Amino acid sequence: MKNHLLSLIVIAVLVFVGCKPQIVEIDLPPHDPALVVNCVFSPDSVWHAHVTASQGIQVADAPKAVENATVVIFENGAVVETLVHIVDGIYTAQNGTRPQVGHTYTIEASAPGYAKASGTDYVPVTVIPYGMEWRDSIAYNQFQGYNGEFSFKIDDPAGEENFYLLGVYQLDTFFDGTDTLYFVDDIYVEAFDPALESDFWSGDQRFNDGTFDGTSRTIRVQLSSDQHALPTTLFFGLSSISKSYYLYVKSMSVYSQNEGNPLSEPTRVYSNMTPGAGIMAGYSTVYALLP
């Protein structure tokens, strides 16, 4: 029996050594490149769009810019602006025209060798925040440094879906040896407000009016800095964004979080361009510096 057991142990070891997974390469299906148009527009800037080409999944390089495209903006079928190529696939309005709040626009891009791509979106009406308050240094926390609290109010338009993008940053300075330069830097935000879609973030955070449609709502967030102290000046922006923009930002956020995570479902980034990929999205923003 001892011999039998010894034999089994030897075989077991051999089997598990033999169980090393085999890895082989698999052929990928061919891909026909398509135009990818990213055009995120607001009344604050002239029309611009970024036109690139999609590529097969096996290509590891950055997507190639399409520099010979014809990119036209329409409103109600009439040409508003024909964009011209500047650099690296970036097209901009040669006449300096800007989108207008409440208007709906269509972008069409075409280039030799690609199918024409188009998408439509609008600029939502700006919702003005008010009652902004900024209280710093609530307490010192081992994990989060110095805390502060920022709040503001909005009057959400009733009877329609509204989408927002909240940005809270610190205005920082940099001395280049000659001048003091100002720049916008991330700040860590913590919020347990159910209206917001995340508890912790830095940069921009999206939310919608699903829980407070048509009412006045106070949004309250806590801030902390990775600096030694909280900033003296906050840079605050509240964008009213279209539904397409909201869906794009939301899906992009999930995509980024799950990149490389085998335990998550595959994520499809939203697109309203047909065919191909990319986004045509409108927004309007109110900025403020505090205090």
Next chain:
Amino acid sequence: MRAPTIPPKLKTPTTATYYLLPTTSYLLPTTYYLLPPIPPPKTDAQQQTWVNILHYLRNHILPSFVLQLSSSSRFMKRIFVLGLLILLLGQLWAQKYTISGFVTDAMSGEKLISARVFDPDRKVGAITNNYGFYSITTEGGMVAVNCSYVGFKPFNTAFELTGDTTINIDLSSDGVEMETVEINDKKDIAENTQMSTIDVPIEIIKKIPALMGEVDVIKALQLLPGVQSGNEGSSGFYVRGGGPDQNLILLDGVPIYSISHLFGFFSVFPADAISNVSLIKGGFPARYGGRLSSVIDISLKDGNMKKWHGEGSVGIIASKLTVEGPIWKDKTSVMISARRTYLDILAQPLILAASKGHTNAGYYFYDAVGKINHKFNDQNRLYFSFYGGNDQAYLRDKQNYEYQGDSYESKTSFKLGWGNKIAALRWNHLFSDKLFANFAATYSTFRFKVGIDQSDAQTANGQTTTNRFALGYDSGIRDWNARFDFDWYAKPSHFVRFGGYGINHKYTPGVSNFIIEGPGYSLDTILGSKSITANEMGLYIEDDFKLGSRQKLNLGLHGSAFLVEGKLYKSLQPRVSYRLMIDENWAAKASFTTMYQYVHLLTNTNVGLPTDLWVPSTKSIKPQSAIQGAAGIARSFKDQGLEFSIEGYYKYMTGLVEYKEGASFIPERNDWQEKIVQGNGWAYGAEFFLQKKFGKTTGWVGYTLSWNKRQFTQLNNGEIYPYKYDRRNDASFVLTHEFSKKVDVGLVWVFGTGNALTLPISSYQGTILSQNNPYGYSNTVDQVGTRNGYRMHPYHRLDLSVNLNKEHKRWTRTWSFSVYNAYSRSNPYFLFFDYDPRTSTRVLKQVSLFPIIPSVAYRFKF
């Protein structure tokens, strides 16, 4: 009044009394009508049946009516008497008696499920139920009773039936050669009303080649048509387009929620402890409910009532032992079976040596299953059965070191575990020879836990400061269930089953405990979803009845209700199965069923881990439902011992759940209900099955052609897409052959269309505009293709086995050699993208888990 005469042909030596009803002669050809004997009323109030009612009618009501009518007109009197006769003669003329009893294995006293008891001359018979009970009602006179069960000598007897009779049949397998066994098998596929049902004898399952020598019931079921396996080596299975949660897996009548060990490579059912396995894929009888796609009814051995026996095995990864025997001969028996792996024990010295004693890690799983049954008398029997199984992976690491005069200690502990526990207490009671009852109280639970605990301590100047971080995750489900089931053999042509149940569920769909501790600070918080309690209840009735000599119908109704969070869901689920015997061997069958399911399994489409969450229907999450229609033909080749069937089916499912795009089981601020979406599914196809159950050569050929689709408004742009386990072609060939008592061989070959999965098909430039990213540049985005739009390579595999048996005086042993994946096919397990620095491109790679795997197991029986 003339003296009664008894026609000679009806004279019998019975001592029962014949009752004669006088009437006039011109309506009917004879003067006296002979009423067959009725047994005297039984004294036990519980055994009052319609026979007693007939006694009362005949002795008290009928004479008084006849007397009262004597003064009425002759015409009216004749009409009334004729009417009464028509009513009563149907019941009384063909006076019937009941033959009932239990069928057991003479050697062990083990009940024999689905044994066939029949009278070949009168063409009446019955199949034993899950407790080995049968009941046949037939006319008095000479009867022949035959009983057959595969692997046993048939039992034949003939006698004069003059009253209700109990015949307990002990079938013997002693000295039976398989080729000489009576061909009248249990549950003849053509005769049975039930369609889409397959029984696989456990002895065949034990002869099939097994991965690493571990005999696996579920892997054997995966080889049947209409059943698809998940990934390579996985115990998951998908029946007629349904999900893994849509299978009602009953172990001794108790639902079991997770059937996987070692991340799905082995199932939890120890084959040595099992007496019967039955799979129902459609045409569900009304007694089953709560799942949409299949019922797998697994019965544990009762335990030998006669002698102590045991069997066991020593394999590459696990050993097991099963012991059974009488505690009180012919009254009380016990069966206990246990299995444990020893990967951890083998690996521990290597791990300790490699880590210089700092680290201890391992993985193991175990099962323990048992059953006690006590026979009080022929009418009462009590069973207690239990199962407990667990998987555990662990890592413990402890390191001490010194740095600049301070001492440091770092400790890490990681645990991952999951398992089921079930228990059942059942009481069988025979109310009469026609009414069998089972009362049961059961408990079932499944838990999954994972946790990591890490601490770092620094001792300086005699003072120790400790920082600790701990994260735990816990999910599970718990059921308390009470049910009653009655089998009522109402008439020769009617077999009625009815019953009811109530279940208290408690769902824990993922809770995380997060702890951070250090000098001057402490955080202990819980994230995740709250537990939900729900109550489910149901009633059912079904009647399996004959329509003439060729047709049978099983009509049933299952009603259920589910109360959760103050919301009550109700359903009525009609079930119909129909069989037409075209001739003695050919049968045409059809069925229509509706099913409801109040529980859902949230499972990630990329992996099959115990992280899958069982969740209930809630206020916002609706129950699943399905309608299924099936039709087919079946034939028994009795001389060759073959069975053949072809079935087509169509199933439509609603209320299916999937995770939203990008969601995962990891607890977040959002409740699980916000992570899922509900949609619909379709499955249709055809199944071909040819099986040989006994003889020296056994096995089957199965083939399934099927389509399996899903549609969710919020997935795949709302467009229809193939289910992950949509498999156009699925084939299996299973063969076992016994060259002699010393040598038998097995062969399995399987083929399946590759699994569907979602892959990125291209990449493109994304954009995110923010205050510090004014140009909107973003990383490259992979564009995901159509959901499940990519197919892995087809799966095929050949397994071989040889069993060398040797009988000793008191025991037998078997050396079992098997080869899994004999031609070392690289079957896809999963795909991933990698970067190839030589070409500066991304490449898609396929991981294949199992090359050719030889294994050996040593089995013994005493």
